[in-house]
Amino acid sequence: MTNNPDYSSLTGAAYVLHEEKLIRNLELIRSVKEEAGVSIILALKGFAMWRMFPLVAKYLDGATASSLFEARLIYEEMGCKAHTYCAAYTDREFDELASISHHMVFNSVNQYLHFREKLQSQYPQISCGLRVNPGFSKVEVDMYNPTAPGSRLGIDAEHLKDGLPEGIDGLHFHALCENNSYDLEETLAVFEAKFGHLLHGVKWVNMGGGHLMTREGYDTEHLVRLLRQFKEKYQVEIILEPGSAIAWQTGDLIAHVVDIVDNHGIKTLMTDVSFTAHMPDTLEMPYRPGIVGTVDSETPYRYRIGGTSCLSGDFMYEYNFEHEVKIGSKLIFLDMIHYTIVKTTMFNGVHHPDICLFTRDGRLEIQRRFEYSDYKNRMN
Ligand SMILES: Cc1ncc(COP(=O)(O)O)c(C=O)c1O
Known part of the structure; x- marks a missing residue:
């Protein structure tokens, strides 16, 4: 059974691991190990x-x-x-x-x-x-x-x-x-x-x-x-x-569009996640993360994706969306479990996304919510 999660209950940014996908990977790896x-x-x-x-x-x-x-x-x-x-x-x-x-x-x-x-x-x-x-x-x-x-x-x-x-x-x-x-x-x-x-x-x-x-x-x-x-x-x-x-490909990072800024016709979706703090490999490697609802061909709905930190480079160049994106929309970044959660920082004091599990039986569980104390305790 493959469930598709309903993310509508998420109000803040969140990494969501899909248990079923993790199990699928583990089964494959176990079969390799046993056969070899x-x-x-x-x-x-x-x-x-x-x-x-x-x-x-x-x-x-x-x-x-x-x-x-x-x-x-x-x-x-x-x-x-x-x-x-x-x-x-x-x-x-x-x-x-x-x-x-x-x-x-x-x-x-x-x-x-x-x-x-x-x-x-x-x-x-x-x-x-x-x-x-x-x-x-x-x-x-x-x-x-x-x-x-x-x-x-x-x-x-x-x-x-x-x-x-x-x-x-x-x-x-x-x-x-x-x-x-x-x-x-x-x-x-x-x-x-x-x-x-x-x-x-x-x-x-x-x-x-x-x-x-x-x-x-x-x-x-x-x-x-x-x-x-x-x-x-x-x-x-x-x-x-x-x-x-x-x-590999076991889950998403869910973000929200908080504002849209326009500079000389370049529209940037300002989000509640940060590339440098929450997806650092996108800047280090670098690579462009997949986003649900975007296509390779040009559309009228072209937006940069802006991270929430004040690092100038905390953004991704234009993506083409199938539909107009509005303030309040959710953005789903694909394949955001490996080397993301382990590498996050609280740079700029930006809110760390929740860590959630989408269980095999279709429940969306928040496993960890980060607080101000998590930020404060790292500093002193
Ligand atoms: C020594 C060592 N072992 C294992 C790994 C895991 O590699 P990967 O996640 O690409 O499978 C790394 C990754 O840097 C590594 O440095």
């Missing part, structure tokens, strides 16, 4: 709506953290320890993080050696790995390409020519972003060429995130074949840690 015989874990950096963690835990093998707070959230709300990778672990946080992690991945040999003695004496149950940098990626935007020349993320092959330091069980690479299985295949060929000499000596390989297996047209059978072949060849456990794929 790999572990798939949720990358919290992409989706951290923790009230959904018990559901996620039914389908996936846990979660990966990139910080102490993410690891704590996994521990508290998913009820398991984390597979942890931090770009740089600090002495201050290390013990707490180690106590709630089952795997720890290090971004440099230096960092691993700094903590090795502590790990071996106090946390012998933790399986340690190194993040390596294949120096190859199909990602074209540098902001999202961890393998660009000079990257700080992952160890270059030349530093591991002579093998791995004692105590390392696994290798981790992350080189994809919204990619397909054919991109993974090319990346794996480079990874094997550069790090193949180490692969027979490890227990596991974590192939990072960026596997957008829930996007329409993704060839999951090809992915399964690739993973099986790799596993067979090196006799290693494989872990994938997607974020986007889990919450």
